[in-house]
Amino acid sequence: MTALTLSTSSAAALRADAVVVGVTKGPKGPRLAPGAETVDAAFDGKLAGLLETLGASGTEGEATKLPAPSGVKSAVVLAVGLGEAPDDGVAYDPEALRKAAGVAARTLAGAKKAAFALPAGDPADVEAVATGALLGAYAFTAYQSQNGSGPARGPLGEVAVVGAKPRDKAHKAAAERAVAVAEEVNRARDLINMPSNDLDPKAFAAAVQAAGKEFGLKVEVLDEKALAKGGYGGILGVGQGSATPPRLVRVAYAHPKAERTLAFVGKGITYDSGGISLKPAGHNETMKCDMSGAAAVFAAIVAVAKLGLKVNVTGWLALAENMPGGAATRPGDVLRMYSGRTVEVLNTDAEGRLVLADALARASEEAPDAIVDVATLTGAMVLALGEGRFGIMANDDAFRTAVHTTALAAGEDSWPMPLPQQLRKTFDSPTADIANIGVRMGGGLIAGLFLREFVGEGITWAHLDIAGPAFHEGAPFGYTPKGGTGTGVRTLVSLARQTAAGDLL
Known part of the structure; x- marks a missing residue:
């Protein structure tokens, strides 16, 4: 770098x-x-x-x-x-x-x-x-050779x-923060830009394990056997159509003097074909970026470790490849989630919420002070807010405001979004506890309502739908490159800094 x-x-x-x-x-x-x-x-x-x-x-x-x-x-x-x-x-x-x-x-x-x-x-x-x-x-x-078009x-x-002033402690600390955060935003960008044939769930998990050894992080990887034994029906259901099985990765940073714990949960669909509900032509070419949330969570925790922040942070990376193979989940199938609830899958392209639901339920068991999930979750959020900002939903209005303020200060454009209770009934199911989709209008909000169902009672939670800014297909501008942007990393690190200082929770 x-x-x-x-x-x-x-x-x-x-x-x-x-x-x-x-x-x-x-x-x-x-x-x-x-x-x-x-x-x-x-x-x-x-x-x-x-x-x-x-x-x-x-x-x-x-x-x-x-x-x-x-x-x-x-x-x-x-x-x-x-x-x-x-x-x-x-x-x-x-x-x-x-x-x-x-x-x-x-x-x-x-x-x-x-x-x-x-x-x-x-x-x-x-x-x-x-x-x-x-x-x-x-x-x-x-992936560019000297004789290529790069x-x-x-x-x-x-x-x-x-x-x-290199000898001024405050200036030196500012520079160190800049380096740590920029390095990790760029790590996230590298992962997002990596083609799916080289970054599948297994390879992503291996990258986290390698970083864990380097930066003193505790890493636990659940493979397909452990996921089946643990009852992670959402992650397994999304990944079962692929030749590459899914993973759930837990990566944790702990500080001996920490008084608060944050949990970050990231959607890690390393390639999203839509499954049986196949995406239309023209919507597949950039779907390697559907793991941007997991990349942001992973990179943010490494940055927190580099900075030595006085806070405990645990990341949950829900990794799967959503493919239409012979074993793939079909529309109408019912999955039993990690929480024990059942979900009727009416659209296999609404898969991110399924893997996140399992990860959110598992993260809730550790009773963190707050959970923040990050996901390229819905095209509806892009339609609502455009490509340059992400939506923020939460089960606590004050926390949603705090996350929004933090994101803007970090330089990540965002907007607070509601969770209208009247939309909740639209994903009732006559077959299972709930369905994975509701009415078409307000789809980004319905996705947030679905995720809220899997957050532990009494736990403060926020959801960042980064579908718009996670991958930039136009010409570079400012400090934003073409391709993966690393959106979410700076917001998560800033939330951790505030929590460590006692200013957030």
Whole structure:
């Protein structure tokens, strides 16, 4: 991964391939953001005017390259847009800094080193710039040969955050958080981008076991025999049509001084064909991403371990491949879940809720202070909220609000969604305790209501439906790449940090 350093050198004096400065939208044209002073001096104070001549306005996502003048030790100056300038005395929006740093890192792909002279006067700014740069520098090249059609340049080699203080404890801690979180978001991205022929449930479980040894995590893997013995009918029912059997993975981080315990539950469908209720043409090509929730849970727990947070966190990864084989669950079949309840499967493409139901019931047995599940669960949520944000449902309004606030602060767009009780009766079944689908309208909310049925009594719970932002099929923007995004990791880590500090539960 791209290296990160902190530098007290001035932007003009630091030797690098390029120096990055920020530009905001002013009432009379682009304005330079703090951090660019020494670079502007090398342009005789005319850098903003030159950028305007070149068409720059300071708009978010904008990037303008120009040769560095004498007096700047970098060869290139890269000006990136920060959007509207904050009022005097008001800090820059961390998300604006993250996005601008991400744009710069992508633009400078292939360079050995870049000096980021964006506003970084306090630890929050340092963390935002570093996080955005490290996420923006991401590239998935594991399957690309030199003779293929992939990118000709590798990622940016080193990010130097100018203005940060490497000997300041708060700045150093901010940088360490940025590295730990960015590394794990990128781990999740790698898993999501990996093709399903190389990442099946068994291979995913093996990756967790390897990380467990490396970071001191306790890992337990239930294979198909253990799942059958334990009565995990939901996970087995989804996975029984595949030649690759399912897994339930428990991965736990414990701190000796922790006073609270969180449980994270992730949907891990390593490929989703829809099963017998086969997906229509055009909806199969990206279904390797249906394990994004499990990837987020796994990566978040590794990040928590790296940061040594004073909280216990247990992850449950419900891993299966949903295929239409001869042994596959059929519409109309009834599954007996881990909780003992029976579910009539009316649509085998509503499989995520089945594996999550077993994992939620099992996680509830350990009586955590709160459970948060993460899943690419419904197309209905994408229709409701678009591709850029995830929906949040919960059995406690205050907790739902706290998760929403935490997600926004972490830079992950989201929106609180209701759980309308009147929709509950729509998945009543004349054959089993409940059915796995209800009415079509409000399908994302019905999925949340279904999951709530399997959360232990008295346990605070939230559900993140990340179907929209988990996999980005368009052009990269900000620090968001094409492909797997790692959505959910930053929110989960932030929830763990707040819990460790006693600010959440």
